Amino acid sequence: MSRRVVGPFNRVEGDVEVQLDIVDGVVREAWVVSLLYRGFEQILRGKPPADALVYTPRICGICSVSQSIAAATALASCQGVKMPPNGELATNLILANENVTDHLTHFYLFFMPDFAREIYAADPWYPQISQRFRALSGTASQQVFPVRAQFLHLMGVLAGKWPHSLAIQPGGTTRAIGVKERMQIAGILYSFRQFLESTLFGDQLENILAIDSSTALQSWAGQFSWQHSDFCRFLHVADALNLEALGQTDNIFMSNGAYPIEGKPLLASGVWRRGDLSPLNPAAIREDVSHSWMAQRNQALHPYDGLTVPDADAADGYSWGKAPRLDSQVVEVGALARQVVAADPLAQDLVRQSGSNVRNRVIGRLLEIARVVVAMESWLGGLQQGKPFCNQAPNVSEASGCGLVEAARGSLGHWIKIEKGRIQNYQIIAPTTWNFSPRDAQNVPGALEQALVGAPVRVGEKDPVSVQHIVRSFDPCMVCTVH
Secondary structure (H helix, E strand, C coil): CEEEEECCCCCCECCEEEEEEEECCEEEEEEEEECCCCCHHHHHCCCCHHHHHHHHHHHCCCCHHHHHHHHHHHHHHHHCCCCCHHHHHHHHHHHHHHHHHHHHHHHHHHHHHHHHCHHHCCCCCHHHHHHHHCCCCCHHHHHHHHHHHHHCHHHHHHHCCCCCCCCEECCEECCCCCHHHHHHHHHHHHHHHHHHHHHHCCCCHHHHHCCCCHHHHHHHHCCCCCCCCHHHHHHHHHHHCCHHHCCCCCCEEEECCEEEECCEEEECCEEEECCEEECCCHHHEEEECCCECECCCCCCECHHHCCCCECCCCCCCCECCCEEEECCECCECCHHHHHHHCCCHHHHHHHHHHCCCHHHHHHHHHHHHHHHHHHHHHHHHHCCCCCCCECCCCCCCCEEEEEEEEECCEEEEEEEEEECCEEEEEEEECHHHHHCCCCCCCCCCCHHHHHHCCCECCCCCCCCHHHHHHHHHCCCEHHHHCC
8 A cells, every 4th residue: 555645736716735555556545635725714704795705816816706796695685675577697607607617627728738648658649639739739729718808708797797796796796788789798698608619519509408418428529530620529539538437426416506597597406326316405405523733623503603713733634625514425516517406307317327527527517518509599689788796785794695606617606694784603615625625524525536536547657637527527726615
């Protein structure tokens, strides 16, 4: 047996370290270490409630909109305010712009460059994959950077700037969209769809969304050469490397639900437990700090009562991350989880056939790009000229509320308690906190720690490429993990 430390990882937001026990060339156990403590929850204590709209987006520079919406939703639940229809649609467009951009960035700039590593040089697909996806110098990067920048212009139109916009409020959005802006956004969406259909998928988005099973996916890909599109290239490499056998978890998925219109989300909330779908009960969420560098408590706490008190000398601690659990169970969150919980037939069939794994997480992310871009076109068409985008929210002196949203990387929750007009407690559980959690009091590993078990380690590897694939398949954002 050998013990190996892998990390910090490049092409990851923030710092993460993975400790591995390796036996006979296979990972036997893993410990995921979040290396940073930031303390946003302490910063917010004693502040006016509206200050959360300013502070929480600064948790992260790549998913700040998600934090804004979670904070605004938590405040709205305290204030009893609802967004007008235009506000809902505009908020959905802003969040979708950020989430889809993150998915695109992850695929092209974070995940696929790992297949251009020299360790794969003997594989027959390597020359073309390396030329296409090599970090920064590959042909994909040269195409994607300008496409990404143009797509994010939508954020400027709707939210004024990105990141850290203040356009999202509990009662809606502050930027009314007129005819000129609608035409500008329509042009941005049209251009982005053209890139997706010509380059990423090599087919119409509606045809991608019509794929309803793993067999249908194979049949669709079989129509083309593997070099036909970047999706086809990924599927070819995934089959060649058997990525569906890499990075398995317990197949319990959770989603807070995403993109509501008049209370009905485009992607439903719920919990999928190995084939059984049930409603999400947020009251069953607890945060365990038994293996965190946090002041120890005898029991896991609900976020309303949660504490974030650092203690670098905490007994049994090995990470700044907490261990959130739902009904005492480890859950996986993210794009694949969202698609499965939302009853997408392809996502559910993939999970039934091979479970949660590296390949299926990436497919779930790409599938979500197609689904959400089509929805964005519909939301834009639903905006009503001359109607309000924001309702006034009253101040409150005593209240508690939560904001549950879906960021690109999965389920995000903000919980707030207000006393005497000030924030008495504020707790955040980010997507990577769920996926990269340490062990809990029962010594049950978190989702990534489970997924790393069984990963092969090639002779002579210092940074096992299989571990890189698994870690990156979750698209971690470590600065959100530790707030």
